[in-house]
Amino acid sequence: xxxxxxxPLVVPDFGDEATEGRKLAIICSKGNLDMAYPGLILANAAxxxxxxxxxxxxxxxxxxxxKSRMHDLKFTMLGNTxxxxxxxxxxxxxxxxxxxxxxxxxxxxIGVPDxxxxxxxxxxxxxxxxxxxxxxxxxxxxxxDLYEDVEGIISAADFIEKTEGAQLLFI
Amino acid sequence: MTVxxxxxxxxxxxxxxxxxxxxxxxxxxxxxxxxxxGIQLTDEHWxxxxxxxADFPSHGxxxxxxxxxxxxxxxxxxxxxxxxxxxxxxxAYVAGLPKPRGCV
Numbered sequence: 001x002x003x004x005x006x007x008p009l010v011v012p013d014f015g016d017e018a019t020e021g022r023k024l025a026i027i028c029s030k031g032n033l034d035m036a037y038p039g040l041i042l043a044n045a046a047x048x049x050x051x052x053x054x055x056x057x058x059x060x061x062x063x064x065x066x067k068s069r070m071h072d073l074k075f076t077m078l079g080n081t082x083x084x085x086x087x088x089x090x091x092x093x094x095x096x097x098x099x100x101x102x103x104x105x106x107x108x109x110i111g112v113p114d115x116x117x118x119x120x121x122x123x124x125x126x127x128x129x130x131x132x133x134x135x136x137x138x139x140x141x142x143x144x145d146l147y148e149d150v151e152g153i154i155s156a157a158d159f160i161e162k163t164e165g166a167q168l169l170f171i
Numbered sequence: 172m173t174v175x176x177x178x179x180x181x182x183x184x185x186x187x188x189x190x191x192x193x194x195x196x197x198x199x200x201x202x203x204x205x206x207x208x209g210i211q212l213t214d215e216h217w218x219x220x221x222x223x224x225a226d227f228p229s230h231g232x233x234x235x236x237x238x239x240x241x242x243x244x245x246x247x248x249x250x251x252x253x254x255x256x257x258x259x260x261x262x263a264y265v266a267g268l269p270k271p272r273g274c275v
Contacts (some may be wrong), residue, residue, distance in 0.1 A: 009175045009177060009184070009188065009207070010173070010175075010184060010186070010187065010188035011188050011207045011208060012187045012188045012189060012208070012260070012264055013187070014208065014256060014257050014260060014261060015257075016255075016256045016257075019256065019257075041274055041275060044274075044275055045274060048236060048257065048258065048259050049257055050255075050256040050257050111237065111238065111273075111275065112274075112275045113237070113275070118275075121237065121240075121247055124246065124247040124248045124251075125236075125247055125248075125251060126251060
């Protein structure tokens with residue numbers, strides 16, 4: 001190497017050893033468009049930092065991985081005071097569709113993928129997707145109804161076992 | 172900010188070691204920087220690095236993994252193989268750019 005350092009060269013610490021063995025478990029329990037994203041964004045960020053990441057989809061979160069619904073998650077103003085709009089407005093016909101359209105556009109405009117494509121990116125980055133057994137039974141769904149990269153339908157106990165030692169997020 | 176000499180070139184780096192001056196980067200330097208983080212650059216690495224370099228001035232910030240993947244056409248999976256562990260940060264380092272600030 002032809003290096004002659006005047007000051008010792010600092011090499012960034014990418015913390016490869018520190019992240020070794022670090023795990024993150026994210027439980028996605030919501031099926032609203034706006035509540036699908038926090039889990040996806042955090043999973044993607046964790047994977048980019050070299051953290052082993054598992055997502056568990058349960059109850060309404062099942063919509064995020066159900067083929068017939070994952071393209072069509074919705075956002076509603078109802079019950080969400082953070083829109084700062086009169087609540088009555090949210091109940092008018094067509095308002096949910098309009099709010100959903102608007103939010104999808106905002107997400108798209110900043111270069112963030114839609115839910116199915118985001119899942120694809122998470123899987124490509126090494127993330128693991130798991131479906132909740134009880135939700136599948138309740139909704140009479142099986143593997144054929146779910147996004148193909150879901151690794152399996154497992155019980156809550158199985159998920160707890162798989163994510164031993166993980167940090168956990170419930171969304 | 173610190174001035175260091177790598178491969179007979181003086182460069183400015185921040186506290187973590189990332190280059191702070193876009194114009195101080197050279198391909199020879201990239202080879203040296205990559206070596207320091209245990210990466211031997213191949214044609215595939217270069218494709219990503221050259222995209223990052225070309226994209227930075229117009230985009231105004233370092234491309235995220237998603238941007239590299241969609242615009243340079245390198246699958247995300249492959250970026251994790253080329254720059255293991257923390258691909259976005261490692262690519263930025265070798266390309267002499269700041270760490271990406273985008274979330275996705």
